[in-house]
Amino acid sequence: MKRARSSSATSSISSSSAGSTTQPLTSKYRRTDLLPQPTDSHLTCQLPPTCSDSPNTFNSTSELQTHYNHCHLHGCQAKACNKVFPDARLLELHEIENHDPFSSEQQRAGQKIFECFLPRDVCGKRCSTPRGRRNHMIQIHHFSKQYFFSVTNHGVSPQHAYRQPENHDTNGMNCCYRSGIWSSVLDPERV
Template sequence: MKRGLSILTDDEVISEDQKEKYVENQLEISSEPNKLKKLDLNEEEKREEEGAETVITCHFPTECMYQPRRFKSFSAYEAHYQKQHCNVCFECKKVFPSLRMMELHISEVHDPIFCLKKERGERIFKCFIESCQELFMNVKKRKKHLMREHFYPKAF
């Protein structure tokens, strides 16, 4: 038996040569209609000057996939993308304002080891500020620390 006979389609084995031709063919078929166009910011500025309305539609999961959002400029789309699609928890789909906040959420809510440490009464709740190395027994103490030391507002 020849090595590399790995792709199976409809109960049929394909050789390496056939596999390469198949992959090349699929790339040709699939790449043209789905090819991403590099957005030239100068092109966007030209359209704005000419009065042509630029519309960028967001179809990213989760919300935008079902209710696509539309933007008139690349900068508005980019701001939306950064806010809604960059720091999303894969477990519960919550969106966070920063990578740090998302990482803290994942460890505090979805990590079983974190839960065990919490049950033991260890100081495990980290300060939201990256440069601050303080650890706390609970969320209330962390919140007091943030308001007192980092001047967070009472209602955050």
């Protein structure tokens, strides 16, 4: 059974607390508050294939994100390949044409495995040779003859991967896919 409080003890506590000013309670410290916080100037990328030998340092998380999207997001993961592509479509074609054993067998059997560079919903054309695809891209989609059509074999250097698609006409008119990237540059022969 609990002991009842005496009235004198209660009155002394309430009288002492009534006369003093109340101090605000401080929050507890978390362990993470005591650790040094990373600053934006310490953001370093060491991902393969472009940054594993010579890491890149960035001033902000947005710079690091942009770098990642252009140099690592569309990189081939096949062993010893590590090529970088400007978009997911060209990476997909690279994997089909260079690393897919089923596609190799289809090609040996004479089937068409070389797809148009444009998305399948825009153009689903398949060719039996890279030269046939090149001719299709030039004649139908008006790609420049100077376009680097073997981008699916070699990828692009990271500095070219930074360029963004601009004003691509999905109907295939007035478009050029130069150096592995979308561009609004017209074929000089058509101007």
